[in-house]
Amino acid sequence: MEVLLPHSLDEALEIKAEHPEAVPLSGGTDLMVEMNFGRVRPPAIVDLSRVAELTTWREENGHAFLGSGVTYTTIVREMQAYEPLVQASRSVGSPQIRNRGTVGGNLGTASPAGDALPVLAAYDAEIVLRSRARGERSLPWNLFLTGPKKTATAPDELIIGARWRRLRGPGSFSKIGTRNAMVIAVAGLCLVIDEEHRRVNVALGSVGPTILRATQAEERVSAALASSGTWDDRSAPLNPQWIDEFAELVATAAQPLDDVRGTAAYRRHGCRVLSRRALGWALSERRLPTWL
């Protein structure tokens, strides 16, 4: 097996153009496990850990850009302004895994259980790809994630990172697992409030073939917040009936299956409980002066 070691992004794209069969390696927390189990045996690996351009994040023009090589430890340490992303990152594996694992790995693996993915989906993030031949392109997250463990990445492309418009408004990420740490999600939920567009975004992980957005729930609750006057008057209460309906619609949006980690019935139930809690937290946080 050939292991290719680029030292810059240009060099990495060069390698990917010449060796489209080379599988990108970053933290190795997914790929090395697959290789150890003998499930994959790529002819070549392109190790991106020396490519400094991928390991940074920045804010520009009201947008955030998160490099694909940024580790979860870095996110937890540096990106406090993005609380749902920090919460998702903190729920990933163990400290050792968080030191190695990267957002690019979550994107490249495209597992519905990737913890960062519901957050990127709730942010309406675009995934930035680049190739030597065609330069850079961006795809909305839902066009990038084409199915379970499938992405729209072309063989000569690398995942550069994710970009999203900075949202004004509270939000959270929650993950249900059957032990209190180091667990793969049975269900994950990210809810964010976009004050600018007066929308509530809800994304679900581990309850479908890929990450799901509960669009009907989002529309109904956003409208309910408008009709109750809550967008303008943050202390205006939302009718509990709307909260029930929201939770029910989120549960309906889930497409869960039974597997070794949990039952479909519990996953749907979990979505119902988490969505109600997340909405409640966000609405009470909105009332705090921090967001005014």
Add this chain to the structure above:
Amino acid sequence: MSVDIRRQGGVGQSVRRVDGVPKVKGEFEYASDLRRDGMLWGATLRSPHPHARIVSIDTTAALEAPGVVAVLTHTDVPGKKTFGLDVQDQPVLAADLVRYAGEAVAVVAAEDHELARAALKAIAVNYEVLTPVTDMEQALEPTAPPVHPQGNVVRTLTIVHGDPNALADAWVEGMYETGMQDQAPLGPEAGLAVPAADGGVDLFIATQWLHADLEQLAPCLDLPLEKVRLHLSGVGGAFGAREDVSMQIHACLLALRTKRPIKMSYGRQESFYGHVHRHPSRVWMRHGAPYEVPNARLEGTAVFTNNPPCGAMRGFGAVQACFAYEAQMDKLAVELNLDPIELRIKNALRSGSVLPTGQPIAGVAPVRECLQRLQQLPLPPEESALDRDPMLLPGGAGNVGHGEALKRGVGVAVGYKNLGYSEGFDDASEAWVRVSADREGPLAEVKTAAVDVGQGLDTIVTQIVRTELGIDRVLIRPPDTAIGSAGSSSASRQTMMTGGAVQLACQAVRAEIERSGGLQDLRRPVEATRVFHHRPTGKLDASGQGDPHVTFAFGAARAVVEVDQELGLVRVLQLAVAQDVGRALNPQSVLGQIEGGSAQGLGLALMEEVALVDGQLKNASFTDYLIPTILDMPPVVCEIVEEPEPGLPYGAKGVGEPSTVVVPAAVVAALRNATGRELRRAPVKPDDLVGL
């Protein structure tokens, strides 16, 4: 492997572990670290089917694969074709039939691990798939296919005591189940077989019982016992998983065939297929009175299925029973309107109590004392959810709640475990002790075949030698089969058995030294070999009456849990365990055993289960076979109850198992208390707690 320690105390002190520093520094050599120049790697082809007939095996392509030196199947086993700890009914390599998914069919030796594993794919096995028996009750149906020619019943034991038709004023009954738990030792199975010039073989191996392995290996290899020599390698935990043979015979077969050293080392996934698990159980019970009863009828049946084989695991057989009878005792407490701990204190077994086998408890039984100690412990203070790090709420790092729907519950359980082997087994351990002197002064050397699996036996032996001989310098020689058997490191038996043998050998050496003028005047080395036997036990008669057990260790646990009632997620706030230890030879080590045993018990209560679908293992990795993390395991409050047991060395009972026996029952009782749900099965799933 040898240890020379100077500044450590004797029996009764919290002496530091002799293997502690090398283990913490990563310098301890585990079996998976073994290497030898010119060695080959062995790999095992396993059946993908739980039940199938082998039509043909073609190894031609595998033999031609790169780096492959040998490919062996059942026809290459020179001697006995089967092995087994008790009954030799397991094929070394499957011949005509595979009986579980993961059963070994062929082994390969190649120049490296990768090549050996790759060559497995080139072995063509033609299977005719058969319907598997995958449920314990299905196995008993007359239409069930027989897993072994003699049928599916391994053993049925009936115990009738007094009048089994006696009436009671109050009855409680219930069905209970426990899942198949894995021992999950952190060191997977590994060993190195080295062919010897005399045509024999030396096997360096992580095991629990060198001589039991030897007695199974030699007939299969068609070698006399003296040509098969086992040497203990570093053991990374066992908990029963190493009591049965895994790769021992395979490695020796390959070494003898290739005339080169063979290393075999399972990964985590293969480890799940390569060792036995804790037996799952299904229990129906009806009680008209608690604990010591004049009238009883018990019936137990063990069956064969095509699920992965089960065997020893910490608290063998007692864990499943305790889970059921303690749930019954809580039902009885409700029926009689008694506090659960009061019911237990009032009716606690004591010295002289007669068990349903008719066996009186001859030794000490401070059961009431254990329960009273728990009763006196304050409950952990209520903590407001808002002031807490969200990590310390049910769901932990998942950030699923800010304290919503929390409910606390408290549960208690009491139970016991027999110590040592039962039903007439001639259980013994041999020890050799030698005292010599050099410029640095006197030196005591000890040799046994007893295995320190991590429980701390080498430290205890060192303490015993220092106590008996008053010699600071103690050297423990590496265990091997050149000395007599020490028996297994299981059934909480090594401190009493090997500890007893070392004590006897030390006493013999000391008497000899005293006769010849004392330690100051030691002119030549003095040595002695002694064997320790516990008191004989007897078999059970046709109605299950007799004197089957050596003695018992008791324990009690109290669990305090917090449940997120909407999500069915749990945080255990505290475990308190009071345990009857006879005498704590090393109090720190006793605490370690109680904490570790409690963690394994908590795992069974909340998350640990080998998931099976149609006989296939669905979670053979630590990704999905979950064991408790530090966020799941609370602090353990340990109450060591010391009342020396007559007839045992220093009065010390084995300490490894009682906490594992009682903690699952206590945790699930606490969950019942918090949720009001029946929860008749462990591990308890979130679905059970929310009523889905």
